[in-house]
Amino acid sequence: MSTKFVVDERGKYLGGFGEGVPLPAGSIEVVEPPESADQPWLFPGWGPSxxxxxxxxxxxxxxxxxxxxxxxxxxxxxxxxxxxxxxxxxxxxxxxxxxxxxxxxxxxxxxxxxxxxxxxxxx
Missing domain, CATH: 1.10.287 (Helix Hairpins)
Structure with a gap:
């Protein structure tokens, strides 16, 4: 089973979604989850927590x-x-x-x- 990790347009982590689960509207898929949920995605790469x-x-x-x-x-x-x-x-x-x-x-x-x-x- 593959998980898709997504952020919103500002880089806020929205979570990981399994196969068949619809992704939130406007979300952007990223390669890996952050170490801490409060890390912003800096397009590309996670910023500091x-x-x-x-x-x-x-x-x-x-x-x-x-x-x-x-x-x-x-x-x-x-x-x-x-x-x-x-x-x-x-x-x-x-x-x-x-x-x-x-x-x-x-x-x-x-x-x-x-x-x-x-x-x-x-x-």
């Missing part, structure tokens, strides 16, 4: 918040006279500001979820 991009940014945000917490702890140790080997550049206030940007790196921010638009660490 917005849901996967959002999940990747959530994972990055959680990891970055952990790194920021470690850096703030390292700065406290350095202020106490014991500078750790893994101390990164930037002042305490710069890292606190960065933490605010990272916490707010959500769908409401321009550029989200593009990885190259993420908040930059202090330098």
């Amino acid at each position: 917005p849901a996967r991009a959002r999940r990747a940014e959530e994972v990055w945000r959680d990891a970055e918040l952990g790194a920021i917490a470690a850096q703030l702890q390292a700065l406290e140790e350095a202020a106490a006279g014991v500078p750790p080997e893994d101390l990164l550049p930037g002042s305490r206030s710069a890292w606190l500001k960065h933490r605010g940007f990272v916490r707010n790196w959500t769908e409401e921010k321009e550029g989200y979820p593009e990885a190259d638009q993420r908040p930059k660490r202090p330098s």
Whole structure:
């Protein structure tokens, strides 16, 4: 049994249809299904999944918040006279500001979820 995968004229995935099942009016057959149902067909080929991009940014945000917490702890140790080997550049206030940007790196921010638009660490 052969399945036909189709998108609409904007590239939105409509589904896979078996033999004998009528295809939706105006649908366009594509060679293979997307990995994620929210991937747009870019004529030709599947574009990136917005849901996967959002999940990747959530994972990055959680990891970055952990790194920021470690850096703030390292700065406290350095202020106490014991500078750790893994101390990164930037002042305490710069890292606190960065933490605010990272916490707010959500769908409401321009550029989200593009990885190259993420908040930059202090330098």
